Amino acid sequence: MQGYIAKYESFATMEGPGIRFAVFLSGCNLRCVCCHNPDSWRQGNPVDSEDLVRQILRYKPYFRSGGGVTFSGGEPLMQTDFVIEVSRMLKAEGIHIVLDTACSLLETGQKELYDLCDLVIADLKFPDAEGYERYCKNGVFDTVIKTFEYLDMKQIPVWVRTVIIPGINDTKEMIARYAAIIKKYSTIQKYELKPFHTMGFSKYEQLGIENPLADTAALSPDRLGQLKQDLNEIMNKNPNQVRSFLVNKRQG
Ligand code: SF4
Numbered sequence: 001m002q003g004y005i006a007k008y009e010s011f012a013t014m015e016g017p018g019i020r021f022a023v024f025l026s027g028c029n030l031r032c033v034c035c036h037n038p039d040s041w042r043q044g045n046p047v048d049s050e051d052l053v054r055q056i057l058r059y060k061p062y063f064r065s066g067g068g069v070t071f072s073g074g075e076p077l078m079q080t081d082f083v084i085e086v087s088r089m090l091k092a093e094g095i096h097i098v099l100d101t102a103c104s105l106l107e108t109g110q111k112e113l114y115d116l117c118d119l120v121i122a123d124l125k126f127p128d129a130e131g132y133e134r135y136c137k138n139g140v141f142d143t144v145i146k147t148f149e150y151l152d153m154k155q156i157p158v159w160v161r162t163v164i165i166p167g168i169n170d171t172k173e174m175i176a177r178y179a180a181i182i183k184k185y186s187t188i189q190k191y192e193l194k195p196f197h198t199m200g201f202s203k204y205e206q207l208g209i210e211n212p213l214a215d216t217a218a219l220s221p222d223r224l225g226q227l228k229q230d231l232n233e234i235m236n237k238n239p240n241q242v243r244s245f246l247v248n249k250r251q252g
Contacts, residue, residue: 003052003082006037006044006074010059016098016119016159018067021059023052023086025071027078029104031137032125033212034165036200040074049082053089060093068096068118077101080109087116103147104140111150120151120158126169127177135168145181152185159190164219164227166196172230179234191235193228195219 004026009015012022024037026044035041056069063069069090071083076099087097099113100121114120124144126132133139151158162178164170175193182191197218204211 001049001085003079004044005047006040015070018065019062020067020070021056022070025073025076025079028075033135049085070098072100077105084113103144106143106147122160124160152187158188161192163194175230195224
């Protein structure tokens, strides 16, 4: 089967545990205003599944430290059948599989793919449908939540990430709303706040795509540190307190 790849990284360390071979698949069904990789939206280079597996297996000795393969994007779920086929071949070789996804599709194929994963790295971009509609141009919040429920039911380990964008979700109130969702799922092992940065801005210029956040500055390390502290405080609170805070917010 043929898939389309935006790029590879053969010694990736930021895409899951250990040293990993990261496959960045092309195509995405979201258009997040904070996207650092708009180049991945276009169709990438074609690759045959068996060729890709052969290429990955050359790095197998480096995966001994708990590493493996990470499928990222773009949105890897846009090429679910291809990723399933490659993952099956890799699992047969005992390779650890991570899927890095925005969880924006959930049909039978995606469930089948999740079942093959050792770890899912999931984005929780916004804590409600309005946020997804406004800032990702696709109101897939319900699908994200249904995915969390599915992964929880199957007890598939999950790490969740949220990009914090100045002026959009960089408040303690927003962090509390994210935290209330995270707390519901026992399978979520880790929740990370990631800073919005401007390193992808030149890609918008090169591609001639309008950058909706062209006037937004990177999130400062101080602000990120403060929000992480807020998150720790909220996560360590009695869950009921977080829930009642949210009820008040919604009524307001
Ligand atoms: S899901 Fe990822 S690749 Fe797709 S638009 Fe959003 S940030 Fe970009």
